[in-house]
Amino acid sequence: MPMFEVSSRKREGDVRFEVGGGGHVLDLDTAVKDGILGGTGGVGVGGGICVVGGGEKLDLQKMIEELDLVEVPSVFICPISLEPMQDPVTLCTGQTYERSNILKWFSLGHFTCPTTMQELWDDTVTPNKTLYHLIYTWFSQKYLLMKKRSEDVQGRASELLETLKKVKGQARVQALKELQKVVAAHASAKKTVVDEGGVSLISSLLGPFTSHAVGSEAIGILVNLTLDSAMKANLTEPAKISLMVDMLNEGSIDTKINCTKLIEMLIDESVFRSEFVPSLSLLVGLLRLVKDKRHPNGISAGLSLLKTMCSHKQVRNLVVSVGAVPQIVELLPNLNPDCLESALYILDVLSSLQEGKLALKDCPNTIPNVVRLLMRIRRVVLSMHCRFCGRFAN
Numbered sequence: 084m085p086m087f088e089v090s091s092r093k094r095e096g097d098v099r100f101e102v103g104g105g106g107h108v109l110d111l112d113t114a115v116k117d118g119i120l121g122g123t124g125g126v127g128v129g130g131g132i133c134v135v136g137g138g139e140k141l142d143l144q145k146m147i148e149e150l151d152l153v154e155v156p157s158v159f160i161c162p163i164s165l166e167p168m169q170d171p172v173t174l175c176t177g178q179t180y181e182r183s184n185i186l187k188w189f190s191l192g193h194f195t196c197p198t199t200m201q202e203l204w205d206d207t208v209t210p211n212k213t214l215y216h217l218i219y220t221w222f223s224q225k226y227l228l229m230k231k232r233s234e235d236v237q238g239r240a241s242e243l244l245e246t247l248k249k250v251k252g253q254a255r256v257q258a259l260k261e262l263q264k265v266v267a268a269h270a271s272a273k274k275t276v277v278d279e280g281g282v283s284l285i286s287s288l289l290g291p292f293t294s295h296a297v298g299s300e301a302i303g304i305l306v307n308l309t310l311d312s313a314m315k316a317n318l319t320e321p322a323k324i325s326l327m328v329d330m331l332n333e334g335s336i337d338t339k340i341n342c343t344k345l346i347e348m349l350i351d352e353s354v355f356r357s358e359f360v361p362s363l364s365l366l367v368g369l370l371r372l373v374k375d376k377r378h379p380n381g382i383s384a385g386l387s388l389l390k391t392m393c394s395h396k397q398v399r400n401l402v403v404s405v406g407a408v409p410q411i412v413e414l415l416p417n418l419n420p421d422c423l424e425s426a427l428y429i430l431d432v433l434s435s436l437q438e439g440k441l442a443l444k445d446c447p448n449t450i451p452n453v454v455r456l457l458m459r460i461r462r463v464v465l466s467m468h469c470r471f472c473g474r475f476a477n
Contacts, residue, residue, distance in 0.1 A: 143169050143219050146226040159218045162198050163188065167222070171215055172208035176201050179211050240265055240272040244281050247288075255288075259300035266307045273308055282314045289323045298326050299338040306345045315349050324349075332368040336378050343372065343384040347391050366405045374410060379422075382414070386425040393432045403433055408442035416455040423456075 147167050161168045161181035170182040176196040180188075185197070185208060194203050231238070243262040250258060265272045276282065285301045293301075305318070318324075324346075331342040346365070372378075373385035389407070392398045411426050418426055433439035443449050 141223055141226060143222060146222045150222065150225055150229060152225065156221065158214070159221065168214075168218060171211040171218070173211045174208060175203060175205040179214060180208075182208065182210075236265055236269040236272045237275045240269075240275040240281075241279055244276065244279055244284060247284060256296045256300060259285075259288075259297065259304065263300055263303045263307075266304050276304070277308055282308060282310065283317065286314070286317050286323070289318075289326050291322045291325065293326055295330055295334060295338070298330055299334055299341070302327065302330070302338070302341045302345050306341045306348070310348060318345075319349050328362060328365045328368060331372070332364060336375075336381055339368070339372050340378075340381050340384045343369065343381075343388050347384075347388040350388075350391050350395075363401075363405065366402060366407070370405065370407060370410055373414065376417070379419070382418070383422050383425075386411075386418075386422050386429070390425040390428050393429050399433055399436055400438065402429075403436060403438045403442055406442075408433055408439060409446040409448070412443070412446050412449050412452055415452045416459065 147169070155167050159167050161171075161184055162178070163180055163184040166181070168179070168181045171179050172182045172185060173179045174185070174196055176199055178196050178198045180197070188197055189206060194206065195201060196203060229242075240262065243258050243265070246258045247255065247262070262276070266276060276285075282305065285304055288297055288301050310318070327342045327346055330338050331346075334342065369385050369388060372381045373389070375381055389402070389411075393402060408430065411429055414426060415423070430439075430443065434443055
């Protein structure tokens, strides 16, 4: 391992180092830039000491733990623990180790250099302050860049996408959960996810063996993005649709709503395939969502998807066969205007089928609920008329 020594050839205020043996002199910033130690230039850390707001000096151990980098310059790694050194000391052989590791080596009765196996003629350990400053500065630059990116939503979105490529289990769920929050709150983060291939990455997490914990978070992200036809086509693979349908039937209310919205996004004329969309399981889950009066948002999302599905003629018979007509008729008196428009459209197109007409005729509440609906509309019109007349009279 090369020894780094402070060069006597230095200007005032300039920290310079000499690589032992070769006589090559370099300043601190140069040492941590790409090439010598694989750093990232551009972040000034004067004298090897990095401070944050308030003058607080960054802790090296904290930086190492939070960064958890896979690639670290080999000169920073202790040959014993294979971990970055926080307190490097050098033996008489010229080899450098983490202080605690080499002292433990000695305590076990070894009086040789662990790397060269040379017998030590002097067991003194000398603090390698120069190497420590190089390590500290390199990690400081990485740490400050990470913090800057984390504060920026686009950078954070990129960071989370990179994290998703490496983690599994609960860590994956947490990364997806955080990415969902960022995407839901910031338009710039949505663009970053799409531009950096995030749709493909997140879509790849959906499959027959995907847990509902991962699936619900992934779909919560996708439903907030603008998907092109290629992205939609990828998401309409049978295994992915099957997972969405399962979660529509078994997930939380938020998951059910997100699955409903995403499936509606996928039912585009250019990619619509009737063999997977109008499954019995999908329609059953959808009607269950529509009937749940506790969640108006679920009713709205469910009716919107049913309306989109019923715009395709090949789906209508199946919708009638699962009993959609009487269930929608039951909802009519209490629907808000937007939901009412969707419900009436569905009943209208289904009544174009003979089976749909019979279903409307056989439903005992068709006429009573339509009358209630007309009365409600009449009351609204009358109220508006009275307000108008009152203003006119005044």
